[in-house]
Amino acid sequence: MARTKKTKTKSKSKSSFFSITQRQKIVLGSFFFFVGLALFISFASFIWTWQADQSTIGHFFNRDIPSKNLLSKFGATLGYFFIYKGIGIAAFNFSVLVMMSGLNMFLNLKQSQLANRWFWGLYLMLVLSLGFGFFADSYPILGGMIGYEVNDIAVDFIGKTGTILAISFLFIIYLVVRLKVTPQHVANLFKSKSVAEDLNDLKPKPEEKDIEELQVESNFTEKDNSSAETDNDADIENSFVLNNNKKDQTKNEQTKTSNSDSDDVKMEVETTNEDEEVDEKSQKIVENFGEFDPTLELKNFKFPGLDLLNDYSEGTGITINEKELEQNKNKIVETLNNYKIGIAQIKATVGLTVTLYEIIPDAGIRISKIKNLEDDIALSLSALGIRIIAPIPGKGTIGIEVPSQKPSIVSMKSVATSSKFQNAEMALPIAFGKNISNETFVVDLAKMPHLLMAGATGQGKSVGLNVILTSLLYQKHPAEVKFVLVDPKKVELTLFNKIERHYLAKLPDTEDAIITDNTKVINTLNSLCIEMDARYELLKKAMVRNIKEYNAKFKARKLNPENGHRFLPYIVLVVDEFADLIMTAGKEVETPIARLAQLARAIGIHLIIATQRPSVNVITGMIKANFPARIAFRVTSKIDSRTILDAGGADQLIGRGDMLFTQGNEVIRLQCAFVDTPEVEKITDFIGSQKAYPEAYQLPEYVGEESKSALEDSIEDRDKLFNDAAEVIVTAQQGSASLLQRKLKLGYNRAGRIIDQLEVAGIVGPFEGSKARQVLVSDMNALNELLKNE
Secondary structure, three states, rough: OOOHHHHHHHHHHHHHHOOOOHHHHHHHHHHHHHHHHHHHHHHHHHHHHHHOOOHHOOOOOOOOOOOOOOOOOHHHHHHHHHHHHHHHHHHHHHHHHHHHHHOOOOOOOOOOHHHHHHHHHHHHHHHHHHHHHHOOOOOOOHHHHHHHHHHHHHHHHHHHHHHHHHHHHHHHHHHHHOOOOHHHHHEEEEEOOOHHHHHHHHHHHHHHHOOOHHHHHHHHHHHHHHHHHHHOHHHHHHHHOOHHHHHHHHHHHHHHHHOOOHHHHHHHHHHHHHHHHHHHHHHHHHHHHHHOOOOHHOOOOOOOOOOOOOOOOOOOOOOOOOOHHHHHHHHHHHHHOOOOOOHHHEEEEEEEOOOEEEEEEEOOOHHHHHHHHHHHHHHHHHHHOOOEEEEOOOOOOOEEEEEOOOOOEEHHHHHHHHHHHHHOOOEEEEEEEOOOOOEEEEEEEEHHOOEEOOOOOOOOOHHHHHHHHHHHHHHHHOOOEEEEEOOOOOOHHHHHHHHHHHHEOOOOOOOOOOOOOOOHHHHHHHHHHHHHHHHHHHHHHHHOOOOOHHHHHHOOOOOOHHHHHOOOOOOEEEEEOOHHHHHHHOHHHHHHHHHHHHHHHHHHHHEEEEEEEOOOOOOOOHHHHHOOOOEEEOOOOOOHHHHHHOOOHHHHHHOOOOEEEEEOOOEEEEOOOOOOHHHHHHHHHHOOOOOOOOOOOOOOOOOOHHHHHHHOOOOHHOOOOOOHHHHHHHHHHEEHHHHHHEEEOHHHHHHHHHHHHHHHHHOOOEEOEEEOOEEEOHHHHHHHHHHHHO
16 A cells, blocks of 8 residues: 555656646746737847947947947847847747747647747748748848748759749748638629619618608709709709798698698608718719819919919039049048047938938947037038937937039929829928928928928028918818918018918908917917817717818718808918017917817918027927927027027028928927919919909908907996906006906906996006006006096
8 A cells, every 4th residue: 555655656756747736827828929019129129220230249248338229149149040130020930939929828828839829930931041042142131041042043953933833832831721712702792782783782771761851852953953044053963951931831732731641741840850861862862973072162262373483493403523522531630539539330312402421430439429420520621510319210320411502402392393292192282392302392281280480590491481372272172281381570471362262261341361460369369269169069979080081071961051060171270470469468379379280280270480599588398398390490599499499400400491300209400492472473473363262261250359358348248346446457557357356356357347337438448468558547446436427
């Protein structure tokens, strides 16, 4: 018995040595999962940083050599051996296999399929590495060294054609055996019933329509017939539902005919929601009339031709001065050598106004050391101003931008004719100019969604505004975009008065569409806030999230105009000199602008604010937080550059349209396109000579404090606390609503109304923006005398 017991004990201990408990599986599974995840992260980071991290390979334990890989030197080394020296990007499959194995063990799943996955995973890795080996000369990390060598050997023996056939055969094996894909499976994909057939099956039969739907259809037919006689195409195709009179008449007729035997139908007509009716009939309406087209009212509108623009770049394209390039290269290398900074490689990219010199320093050189030599390099090159980009995002090199001795002009015509701008599928495309590689730079204002622009006098800021407006005039129909133009200087944007009834928006009963008076600016900004709130209410009713979805639904005739729905054009607010507004109005301007910047992006209102002085009291933190897109032309100090861009460099620009652009990530140097005043005049003349809308786009009415007093001049309508408020104002000699709020414990609206009444009574002066009103009564005796004589 004792011997038997001893044998059982040995057997138990032996089995426990080779078996793994559930806790051990969880720990090991977690370990393998995170190892696979670390491999995946290191591989992904290696794709972008492998050139910059070449100097770290072989110096793993040298802490002075930094690495850009997300897993530092460990990740760079893994990526180097698996991707560069190994099988290329097929190594990602290895990391996935490790993660899947760990997850399998962690969840205690069956291990029977794991070996099969590993076999086919390794098989696919080798096939991909062999295939990508064809591109190793241009992209060494695609197939890795193994893929390149195996591919090279195969080509030597069976040639490129034979190698391609072999790789194709191996890949077919994977598809058929592993994925079980057959020609029959592929053929079956094209035998499914078409979507159009499915929709046809769901179409309602004519006898299933209710009485009102048939009436709506007949009325649309009548409209269509009458319109053929009057030739009013725009009214026909854009008519959405019946007018109120016809609807009431239809309902009355139905009610009369249904008194005896159609009571159920009458109750349905009276209780049905109109929006639901339109949704049910929208498909039928679209079949009869097509989608709503907002441009039909000006269907013959012609966009300005490119022949209206001048080509200043003719014969003045990029010219490469090899002598200048060689001299600058030598001076840069010499200057860096003086500070014991070795250069492994240097190359030049010639632009229109600047030349970019990309350098790769020797291993162990700190980037900050080169960055601090900006002024020394500028001195050695005798350049107006250079900019050092350390490092260039996505390249792993350090850039030194040096102004060219003979800069070229980028004409608006050259960027407007580019395919990148002509074929731009953007809501509000803007062609700013060209980058250092002579490529047209096009961005979408709707995705910025607001733009802050700064630059000293004469550096290109006003031209930049004209470029923005010209870009939109060349791309968007008058029905699709409206401009609200604010020009305190009264001279920069006056040319756009000619297109008032095409593209401009203004307050009701306002003579000039270009806003130059600060009081009207405040009213306009508050009016835009009202428009914003109204648009959000429309989006809420339509159950959509943004203007794009709303307009798409409206064009599909799924929204009823009788319920307030309308097509919403984009609105672009342009403020030419923001500093002047802040100085004169302060919070009265800043508050609505901040509110619009925070909320208006989804409903299609976008802001462009320009200023000559990008100081912190003009561009406040609240404004900067809501304007991620910034443009900086040349400014006078590093402080101004950091204020507008949160980075230096704008003080080193060379002027004449040289600018820096950022959308919250990297800073891009551009040469702004040049559009001269005569060109803008020809464009606005061309547009203004065409048929226009009856009036400019009307913004909601806003009655400011300065306008309310005229409505409240009756003594009987005065507030009960009018006399008490007058005493408070005269005693304090300060005419402000906030004082009445504190002293009399009133709300803001009531205090504001009393201030207006005090103005009518001659106790306080008119509204003066952010300043307190002037008190016109000197003491209590004068006040009592004034009130007694009323």
